[in-house]
Amino acid sequence: MDRPSKQHILKCQRRRLLLLGLLVPASTGLLSGCATPGGTRSVHSDRISRNEPTHPSRVTLESDSNSAEIASVNSDVSLERSPAVTPVVYEDGRQLAPAIELTPGSKPMTAEFRTLISQEVQTPLWEAFDGDTENDFTIEPVATEPVSSDQGQPVEFFVQQALAAHPRINAARQRVAAATNVIPQARALPDPNFSNTFWPFHDQALQTAAGRIGNQMSLNQQIPFPEKLKAKAGIASREVQIAQAEVEAIEREVTESVRLAYYEVWFNTRAIAILEETKTLVDDLTEVAEARYKSGGSQQDVLRAQLENDRLDDQLVNLRKQKVVAQADLAALLQQPVNLFPEASEELDAGGTPADVQSLISLAEQCNPSLRGLAWEIQRDREKQRLACLQQYPDFNVGVHWGLVSDDHNVISPVANGHDNLSFTFGTSLPIWREKINAGVREAGHRTASTSRRLDATRDEIYGKLRRLMAQADALIEQRDIYRERIVPRTEDTLKLAIADYRGERTDFFTLIETYRELLMFETQLARIEASLAGTVAQIDRTVGCPVSE
Numbered sequence: 001m002d003r004p005s006k007q008h009i010l011k012c013q014r015r016r017l018l019l020l021g022l023l024v025p026a027s028t029g030l031l032s033g034c035a036t037p038g039g040t041r042s043v044h045s046d047r048i049s050r051n052e053p054t055h056p057s058r059v060t061l062e063s064d065s066n067s068a069e070i071a072s073v074n075s076d077v078s079l080e081r082s083p084a085v086t087p088v089v090y091e092d093g094r095q096l097a098p099a100i101e102l103t104p105g106s107k108p109m110t111a112e113f114r115t116l117i118s119q120e121v122q123t124p125l126w127e128a129f130d131g132d133t134e135n136d137f138t139i140e141p142v143a144t145e146p147v148s149s150d151q152g153q154p155v156e157f158f159v160q161q162a163l164a165a166h167p168r169i170n171a172a173r174q175r176v177a178a179a180t181n182v183i184p185q186a187r188a189l190p191d192p193n194f195s196n197t198f199w200p201f202h203d204q205a206l207q208t209a210a211g212r213i214g215n216q217m218s219l220n221q222q223i224p225f226p227e228k229l230k231a232k233a234g235i236a237s238r239e240v241q242i243a244q245a246e247v248e249a250i251e252r253e254v255t256e257s258v259r260l261a262y263y264e265v266w267f268n269t270r271a272i273a274i275l276e277e278t279k280t281l282v283d284d285l286t287e288v289a290e291a292r293y294k295s296g297g298s299q300q301d302v303l304r305a306q307l308e309n310d311r312l313d314d315q316l317v318n319l320r321k322q323k324v325v326a327q328a329d330l331a332a333l334l335q336q337p338v339n340l341f342p343e344a345s346e347e348l349d350a351g352g353t354p355a356d357v358q359s360l361i362s363l364a365e366q367c368n369p370s371l372r373g374l375a376w377e378i379q380r381d382r383e384k385q386r387l388a389c390l391q392q393y394p395d396f397n398v399g400v401h402w403g404l405v406s407d408d409h410n411v412i413s414p415v416a417n418g419h420d421n422l423s424f425t426f427g428t429s430l431p432i433w434r435e436k437i438n439a440g441v442r443e444a445g446h447r448t449a450s451t452s453r454r455l456d457a458t459r460d461e462i463y464g465k466l467r468r469l470m471a472q473a474d475a476l477i478e479q480r481d482i483y484r485e486r487i488v489p490r491t492e493d494t495l496k497l498a499i500a501d502y503r504g505e506r507t508d509f510f511t512l513i514e515t516y517r518e519l520l521m522f523e524t525q526l527a528r529i530e531a532s533l534a535g536t537v538a539q540i541d542r543t544v545g546c547p548v549s550e
Contacts, residue, residue, distance in 0.1 A: 152269075152345035155262045158334055162258045163251055165335045172247040179240045186232040192221040202410045211405040211417065220399035220425070228395075231387040238380035245373030252369060252542045254333065259538035261330040266344035267531035268323035274523050275316050281516065282309050288503060301509035308513060348530055360466045360544055367545030368462060374455040381451050385444035391437045397427040462543055469540045476533040483526040491519045 163169060198215030199205035206213040286305035293302050327341040334342065365371065403421035431437060498515045501507040541547050 152343040154345050155259055158262055158330065158342060159255050159258050161334045162254050166254050166333065167335070168250050169247065169254060172243070172250050176240060176243040176247055179236070179243045182239065183233055183236040186236040187229055189224075189229075190222045192219060194219050207412045208405065208421075211411045211419075212408070213421070214404045214406050216401060216403045216421075218399055218401040218425075220397060223396040223398065225390060225393040225395055227393075228387060228390050231383055231390060234383040235380055235387065238376050238383060241376040242373050242380065245369045245376060248369035248545070249373065252545060256538050256542040258330065258333050260535050261326055261333060262342075262344055263348070263531045263534045263538070264326035265323060265330055265342070266348050266534075267527055268319050268326060269344055270348075270527040270531075271524050272316060272319050272323065274520065274527065275312055275319065278516070278520050279309065279312050282312060285499075285502075285509075285512065285516075289509060292505075298509075304509055304513060308516075348534055357467055357470050360470065360540070360548065361463055363546065363548065364462055364466065364544045365459075368543070369545055370458055371455065371462070371545075374451060374458060377451045378448060378455065381444060381448035385441065385448055388437070388440040388444045391440060392431050392434075394428045394431055397425075397429075399425040399427075401425065465543050466540065469536055469543065473533060473536045473540065476529055476536060480526065480529050480533060483522060483529060488519070488522050488526060491515070491522050495519050 194217070196215060196217045199213070202212065282305060286302065286309065289301035289305045293299050324341065327343075330342050331337075331340055336342070401421070401423045403423075405420050495512075495515045498507060498512045502509065502512045537548075
């Protein structure tokens with residue numbers, strides 16, 4: 001069997017290094033949150049640490065042990081040899097390991113990455129690099145060209161992608177997790193205090209009848225009033241619910257942004273399709289005008305038709321630019337690469353709107369995350385008010401003391417027996433400054449009242465916004481029906497008659513062009529109305545707090 005060329009082997013090794021670069025950084029997600037004293041971070045695998053350098057010439061997938069080592073980096077992806085692949089033996093007797101593939105129980109991976117792994121011929125890197133490795137190992141830059149999806153996706157597909165990967169949502173979820181860990185801290189007792197008092201000089205130590213005291217140790221624990229810890233835990237629990245309401249608010253905001261960007265992509269796609277269909281019509285009119293000119297007609301009709309075609313090209317350039325901008329906005333919300341442009345589906349499902357505003361208001365009372373967050377803030381402020389009232393009750397302090405007594409020759413007492421001292425203490429705080437306590441209670445009461453007023457103001461603002469959006473949606477629905485059922489069909493019939501009259505030389509070209517322009521404007525306006533209606537429904541969904549168009 002002929003051995004592949006050195007250039008082919010080097011190309012395979014460069015590609016494998018890129019694949020390893022995809023595998024190894026993925027394992028950094030397994031790092032724990034705390035650093036070890038040695039400067040490393042703990043990993044699920046004991047083989048990887050910050051202090052273990054890696055060298056490209058020591059990375060290989062040739063043996064089973066190395067495959068197990070890579071599997072230990074990411075315990076969720078298991079690698080094993082394919083039973084259907086046998087080792088490759090060249091004429092010089094060198095044996096190369098077969099390719100590795102993912103087991104059925106491993107995580108799903110992209111088809112390109114699976115194909116690269118399954119088709120790679122594993123070769124020791126130190127045998128592939130001969131001579132000057134710096135000159136051999138070069139990675140050529142890959143040109144990034146815009147990639148557009150041929151098949152459009154519905155809006156819910158992009159919404160789910162954004163909700164799963166948007167950094168603002170993930171940051172808000174981390175705040176919820178952080179607030180959750182505050183609860184056990186608020187419920188726990190304060191740390192106890194330990195102290196040790198000793199006298200290094202014997203002639204200066206305390207003397208008792210039992211002997212000389214060498215040192216004294218004490219352990220003290222502060223115990224707050226029992227209801228205070230419960231109130232603090234309640235405040236921490238309300239903070240978790242407030243943070244969760246913030247997550248829901250951000251999710252609704254991101255969903256609205258994705259839908260508005262998606263509808264803008266859809267409108268520009270639809271407008272481009274309308275213009276391209278119109279260009280076909282203009283080309284037909286140009287042929288008719290040229291035929292009439294050859295038979296003795298006016299050349300002005302031909303020039304007007306060509307000018308109209310140029311005007312359509314100018315509009316197409318502008319619409320394509322607007323579509324790219326809208327696709328870039330949508331891709332940014334989806335955390336997609338800059339060279340990937342998502343496409344919208346041909347049909348736009350704007351959904352329906354509720355029958356009346358009152359049903360939306362009732363639904364917003366239950367679903368709106370801003371209202372729910374403010375309601376939880378009121379509950380938190382009430383817990384704080386309760387905690388402020390509990391400050392009039394004392395806190396307790398208990399402790400134990402032990403004194404080491406010595407009866408050696410340095411004691412003064414003639415009856416010294418060397419018995420150690422053991423004592424217990426109990427103390428309490430004295431909440432006697434009533435003005436300070438009362439001020440704290442008044443402060444908490446004012447904060448509760450302020451949050452209640454904010455809730456009322458937010459509720460009124462949501463009610464007014466829902467009324468405006470409902471009026472806007474009703475108007476757009478009526479306009480859509482008028483354009484779809486009356487204006488556009490009648491304009492199409494008028495254009496057909498105008499084309500027939502122009503072919504029969506019963507009307508001039510100017511009248512034909514004006515009719516065609518009206519049809520183009522009405523069809524584009526209908527697409528804009530449909531996109532605006534879908535955007536209005538998206539705004540209603542965000543204002544209410546839950547989908548109302550399903």
